[in-house]
Amino acid sequence: MWPDAKLLDLLRLDDREAFEILYNKYSAKLFHAAYNLFRDSDVCEDLVQELFIDLWTKRNQLNITSLESYLKVAIRHRVIYYIRTQKATLDLALIEELIEKYTADSKLLQNDISQLLETNVAQLPEKCRQIFTLSRKEYLSNKEIASRLNISIKTVENQMTIALRYLRTGLTDYLPSVVALLMVYMMS
Structure with missing residues (x-):
């Protein structure tokens, strides 16, 4: 060969x-x-x-x-x-399996993780929190966020990096459960 x-x-x-x-x-x-x-x-x-x-x-x-x-x-x-680009379809059976695996123990774990995520988002600096919320809850692109807030796309990218890094460190112990929860959140 x-x-x-x-x-x-x-x-x-x-x-x-x-x-x-x-x-x-x-x-x-x-x-x-x-x-x-x-x-x-x-x-x-x-x-x-x-x-x-x-x-x-x-x-x-x-x-x-x-x-x-x-x-x-x-x-x-x-x-x-x-x-x-949303051309792909997610494997719902696989998602359900993940959700079942990580949420079968109790609804309390779900509530704890949701509360922890919301608490960590609330602790972000104001502009960073605003950008994160527009991106993840309103599903705006970086360009749309930059236009709406009258800031550069690079600023949006930097603030998202800061937010995600902060949230990642705050949720490390719960990561497998967070993945399952985010999938539930995205499907609802």
């Missing part, structure tokens, strides 16, 4: 056989990585195909040091983008 670095060199020289070897070596792994994020095999197949088409199209400009890492990150980004 050829090492990835050699295959990349050949790919840059328009070698179709090197491309086929790379495709055969990585396509199944990338499909499973995408499928683990959401359960739609047709979409996952399309995303993998698009990734390899893009790899072939940009073969002469590639500056990749670790092909496997590059492909894993690229497929993850494609899946996330697909979900963000």
Whole structure:
């Protein structure tokens, strides 16, 4: 088997056989990585195909040091983008399983986490809290928030980073339950 670095060199020289070897070596792994994020095999197949088409199209400009890492990150980004653009459908059975797993013990845990989240959001600096609320509760984009508050998009991004970092540290112990709760919140 050829090492990835050699295959990349050949790919840059328009070698179709090197491309086929790379495709055969990585396509199944990338499909499973995408499928683990959401359960739609047709979409996952399309995303993998698009990734390899893009790899072939940009073969002469590639500056990749670790092909496997590059492909894993690229497929993850494609899946996330697909979900963000709401083209993806979430696997409701999987979500219900998560919710059941993390909320079966009691409603008290749910209430505790909701209260902790609200308390932590309330402790954010005013502008940071306002931006977080507009983003997560009113579902505004960074551009829309910046326009509404008459601030730069970069300021919105920075404030969201601060808010999420703060909330993440405050909810670390409850993280699995928070994920399940957020899914319930998003579905209601």
